[in-house]
Amino acid sequence: MALVVICGQPCSGKSKAAISLSEALNNTESKPTVRIINETSFHLNRNQTYAEMTSEKNLRGVLRSEVDRSLSKDNIIIVDSLNSIKGYRYELWCLARAAGIRHCVLFCDVEESQCRNWNQERRENNEPSYDDHIFLDLVRRFERPDRKNRWDSPLFELHPFKNEINKTSPAILDLVDYITKKVDSKTKDVKILQPTIATQSARFSEANSLYEMDKATQEVIGAIVAAQSLAMGAPVVGLAVSPDLPTVNLSRSVGLPELRRLRKTFIKLTGQSSLSGPPPPSDADSAKRMFIDYLNREFGSG
Numbered sequence: 225m226a227l228v229v230i231c232g233q234p235c236s237g238k239s240k241a242a243i244s245l246s247e248a249l250n251n252t253e254s255k256p257t258v259r260i261i262n263e264t265s266f267h268l269n270r271n272q273t274y275a276e277m278t279s280e281k282n283l284r285g286v287l288r289s290e291v292d293r294s295l296s297k298d299n300i301i302i303v304d305s306l307n308s309i310k311g312y313r314y315e316l317w318c319l320a321r322a323a324g325i326r327h328c329v330l331f332c333d334v335e336e337s338q339c340r341n342w343n344q345e346r347r348e349n350n351e352p353s354y355d356d357h358i359f360l361d362l363v364r365r366f367e368r369p370d371r372k373n374r375w376d377s378p379l380f381e382l383h384p385f386k387n388e389i390n391k392t393s394p395a396i397l398d399l400v401d402y403i404t405k406k407v408d409s410k411t412k413d414v415k416i417l418q419p420t421i422a423t424q425s426a427r428f429s430e431a432n433s434l435y436e437m438d439k440a441t442q443e444v445i446g447a448i449v450a451a452q453s454l455a456m457g458a459p460v461v462g463l464a465v466s467p468d469l470p471t472v473n474l475s476r477s478v479g480l481p482e483l484r485r486l487r488k489t490f491i492k493l494t495g496q497s498s499l500s501g502p503p504p505p506s507d508a509d510s511a512k513r514m515f516i517d518y519l520n521r522e523f524g525s526g
């Protein structure tokens with residue numbers, strides 16, 4: 225049904241938020257099956273897991289595969305962990321998208337000083353707490369969610385320091401509403417991650433055009449390298465990669481490493497321009513044409 229990614233600094237009330245949310249969901253008419261995936265379900269010790277990059281990466285891997293295994297159309301998965309890395313939230317979003325279910329982020333927005341106090345309090349009460357060094361390191365590396373990112377949106381915000389968090393907190397109720405509301409199949413909510421035929425084929429053509437781009441530019445480079453080797457170091461002028469394309473005219477001989485670098489830059493440029501400008505070329509010939517134009521501009525003799 226849905227994936228809820230909880231995110232926040234260490235000791236910012238995430239587990240409380242997770243429990244409140246699952247209670248609020250249980251209060252709805254449909255009483256969906258809710259599963260909280262957290263670090264303690266894997267018997268992981270906070271100090272050990274976050275002490276070094278490898279174990280932290282492992283932890284993220286373990287949580288991610290558990291999420292992947294658990295997502296379904298019939299349940300709601302709540303991931304209760306720091307989820308502080310932007311790229312990691314992106315990966316979770318991709319899982320939801322692949323499963324065709326709703327997704328949202330619940331952010332516990334608390335000042336660092338307050339989190340630090342709560343960590344201290346836990347230590348005094350003999351509850352699981354973080355070592356000070358690890359705490360600071362985690363705080364420093366935290367990447368705030370930003371609703372402008374597709375994978376951080378919709379974003380629901382809690383302020384556990386300012387308001388007590390429970391199953392009636394406004395952000396929790398809004399979130400419940402978002403993930404449980406019925407969808408009219410005619411006016412499909414755009415926020416729902418349905419892997420419809422349209423998005424699947426868009427994804428396909430995206431991948432396809434990248435593949436085409438890769439192949440086409442390789443071919444152009446191959447032709448240039450071969451022509452240069454034939455010309456024994458003289459600049460290549462009037463090279464026809466194929467009859468319908470503009471010829472390659474270079475003012476000097478260009479080594480393979482430089483060609484490869486230009487190819488990378490070109491692919492990056494076309495990838496970026498596709499966000500705003502025209503879509504990237506989707507057929508091999510126009511990809512080649514664009515790349516040849518680009519090379520001629522970079523090294524043009526004319």
Ligand SMILES: *[C@@H]1O[C@H](CO)[C@@H](O)[C@H](O)[C@H]1NC(C)=O
Nearest residue numbers: 239259260261262263264265
């Ligand atoms: C982790 O989730 C389990 C349920 O899956 C719950 O019993 C446990 O209390 C949670 N741990 C924390 C620290 O919230």
Ligand SMILES: *[C@@H]1O[C@H](CO)[C@@H](O)[C@H](O)[C@H]1NC(C)=O
Nearest residue numbers: 246247249250251255257258
């Ligand atoms: C859901 O609420 C019912 C009461 O309405 C309660 O009996 C049940 O234990 C609750 N389930 C969970 C998982 O909290």
Ligand SMILES: *[C@@H]1O[C@H](CO)[C@@H](O)[C@H](O)[C@H]1NC(C)=O
Nearest residue numbers: 269270271347352353354355
């Ligand atoms: C982590 O380390 C701190 C002190 O360095 C300790 O007080 C705390 O109990 C440890 N937490 C866990 C879960 O072992």
Ligand SMILES: *[C@@H]1O[C@H](CO)[C@@H](O)[C@H](O)[C@H]1NC(C)=O
Nearest residue numbers: 386387388389390391392393
């Ligand atoms: C939830 O917290 C609010 C304050 O934020 C409080 O007024 C309300 O009584 C609490 N509700 C429950 C069920 O504890």
Ligand SMILES: *[C@@H]1O[C@H](CO)[C@@H](O)[C@H](O)[C@H]1NC(C)=O
Nearest residue numbers: 461462470471472473520526
């Ligand atoms: C490349 O050079 C050839 C011959 O010198 C010329 O006919 C052709 O127009 C040039 N092409 C470009 C794209 O500059």
